[in-house]
């Protein structure tokens with residue numbers, strides 16, 4: 047044990063300091079002040095002195111402890127005199143290690159017994175008073191605190207029961223201890239001890255709390271308070287949940303399955319929370335429970351929803367997914383299971399879509415492309431009665447070879463015939479005009495050339511009634527003359543031949559007639575069925591006769607149309623006018639079109655704000671075969687688009703939207719253009735017995751050979767029909783013709799130009815390039831017989847345009863090129879094209895970028911190309927790089 051100060055020791059033994067100092071002095075110790083240190087020896091000396099003073103034998107001194115040690119529990123015997131004259135009573139005293147001690151009365155040796163007793167009683171009372179008031183204050187404080195806690199969580203007290211209960215014994219434990227006469231030192235005969243022993247049981251000493259104990263107590267109190275608060279929260283939340291659930295149960299309607307699920311789930315969770323007996327257990331998604339009380343709540347579907355999915359002839363994957371209310375990725379995944387690889391923007395056919403939809407548990411409703419339109423149109427025509435048919439003016443297109451006078455002829459007719467009869471003449475070109483004669487009217491489509499004619503046909507618009515084939519009498523039949531004839535025949539439109547430039551001395555109409563006859567266009571005067579008229583677009587010779595011939599032909603054709611009722615027709619051309627908006631020239635085919643009516647044209651619609659004729663005069667209405675300009679459409683429709691009057695804007699809008707959708711789908715859908723691959727299957731299905739081909743070759747000789755060979759492949763089951771054959775590269779007209787006639791395009795040593803390529807790609811026209819005749823024949827033969835073998839197809843991998851030609855002593859002619867498409871690769875075979883016709887086939891000798899030899903040059907880059915064994919490359923030529931790949935085919 048360490049040395050202590052006088053003050054500390056006085057406190058330990060519970061004697062007032064000044065009295066303790068006196069005792070020290072009596073014991074002969076040197077310490078005189080409170081701060082003086084008392085050593086262990088001095089302590090022993092003090093103890094010996096005290097013992098001596100209290101009458102203990104000196105002999106005891108030997109056995110007495112040499113030091114004062116506070117033991118945890120020591121038992122000693124005290125002798126106490128109960129009354130004067132009686133013997134002393136032995137009291138057994140147990141000393142426990144306590145942190146609080148009873149204050150002992152000051153013992154003074156010098157005072158008399160009475161005085162001592164009085165003094166002791168006074169001091170004991172004072173101490174008691176002080177302790178009592180202190181204890182009372184502490185009790186009051188605790189009571190207040192408890193009252194506060196109880197007020198806070200009165201209802202939830204049991205939540206904190208365990209803790210409260212567990213605390214109580216602690217306090218109770220302390221109480222009995224205070225009742226025990228705890229004496230620091232066994233000074234038996236000291237009256238002070240007597241007093242203490244007597245007083246203590248009556249008025250229990252209140253333990254004086256040390257700082258540590260106070261802190262401990264405060265800590266416990268804080269903990270209790272925290273527990274009470276948390277318990278209160280838990281209780282509150284539990285009550286709220288209980289109320290909500292109760293309310294939910296009351297609100298529950300049998301039809302609302304999802305709510306039941308949630309309620310049940312929440313109910314299950316409740317006991318779990320309570321299981322921890324008031325302890326704040328982990329609550330699962332409290333926000334969710336709070337949300338339940340609000341209006342917005344998630345209702346989890348309990349059963350799969352079956353959608354009725356209308357499926358058009360083709361449908362884009364993303365649209366199909368939207369109709370089933372699922373993600374496109376799901377559709378793609380299911381399609382993959384069906385063995386079909388698609389992308390989100392790809393169209394799938396109706397049959398596949400139906401299988402998929404049914405597989406996914408929905409109901410598929412097959413819808414024809416025209417179902418909706420027919421439905422709507424039925425609405426349009428519901429009021430239309432059987433209309434009486436009246437003869438109508440023929441609609442005429444002029445075709446012919448370059449410079450043979452098509453435009454001149456149209457101009458002459460327009461200027462003379464229209465301007466002569468009508469004041470003001472034609473002030474603007476609107477794509478079509480009408481000529482009136484004594485015998486009737488004739489409508490000319492002011493778009494000369496077979497390209498426009500076929501383009502319109504390719505869009506499905508059969509507008510023309512009669513074709514005038516113009517042949518310059520001084521020039522004769524030329525390639526485009528033949529094309530014009532082929533196109534007219536393909537459209538099954540009667541021909542009238544205008545032998546133009548008859549005013550020219552060199553004109554030789556008989557020679558032209560002969561040439562035409564070889565093309566199976568035999569003049570009437572020679573016993574044929576085609577009218578030939580000698581005209582001059584320059585001087586006007588034979589123009590009247592030409593118009594008369596047209597009227598006669600129209601009569602033969604018995605062209606008739608209802609003059610009244612709902613109007614319909616074809617859009618000839620359209621443009622966007624700065625001041626007037628969308629302007630469309632339409633050709634009325636049926637009925638009467640009036641200003642103010644709602645019109646649907648292609649996927650544009652609107653109310654006709656104004657209507658003009660070819661002389662730009664405002665008109666209120668127009669009948670069959672009349673070309674008119676209309677204002678008020680939402681946009682510019684395409685040439686060949688059908689127009690139709692509808693009852694109201696709603697129908698116009700809905701039909702327009704439907705057509706727009708259709709257009710979107712058809713753009714993605716596989717084109718319906720004929721394919722060599724599926725000829726046999728179509729034949730087998732009884733769909734076709736004809737294989738139409740359009741042939742373009744490098745030279746006339748190849749054309750004839752190929753045409754004859756292909757046509758001769760016809761058998762009892764299938765007929766190969768050459769719709770058109772010509773010399774030169776494949777142009778837009780050829781592509782349109784192939785599309786319009788569902789024909790296969792064959793290019794023999796020729797290539798398609800850029801415009802044609804675009805169209806071929808867009809419409810997915812079946813184009814085949816050949817450089818060996820028997821290969822072409824063989825392939826068509828196999829297609830007919832349904833024996834398509836693995837096909838060696840040529841794939842064009844790159845195209846370079848020759849910009850300049852240099853001479854190199856080493857390589858000869860080097861073509862300075864720009865790669866315009868794909869990649870030019872050094873090791874692949876090449877062809878040199880001039881005006882889309884193959885002029886050479888061979889290998890590359892060198893491929894350079896600047897001075898470096900390279901293996902590949904990409905699109906948009908310049909390069910130098912040396913062609914092996916060929917030095918005749920010219921600027922403007924194209925060098926085509928191709929490879930042969932094997933494609934397995936299926937029928």
Ligand SMILES: Nc1nc2c(ncn2[C@@H]2O[C@H](COP(=O)(O)OP(=O)(O)OP(=O)(O)O)[C@@H](O)[C@H]2O)c(=O)[nH]1
Nearest residue numbers: 447448449450451452453454546547548582583584
């Ligand atoms: N002498 C004479 N010249 C004519 C006649 N018709 C047209 N021409 C001339 O032939 C040339 C070509 O006439 P166009 O009307 O441009 O021929 P086109 O067929 O329309 O030509 P493209 O538009 O290039 O296809 C012009 O110089 C006309 O003046 C005619 O009957 N007699």
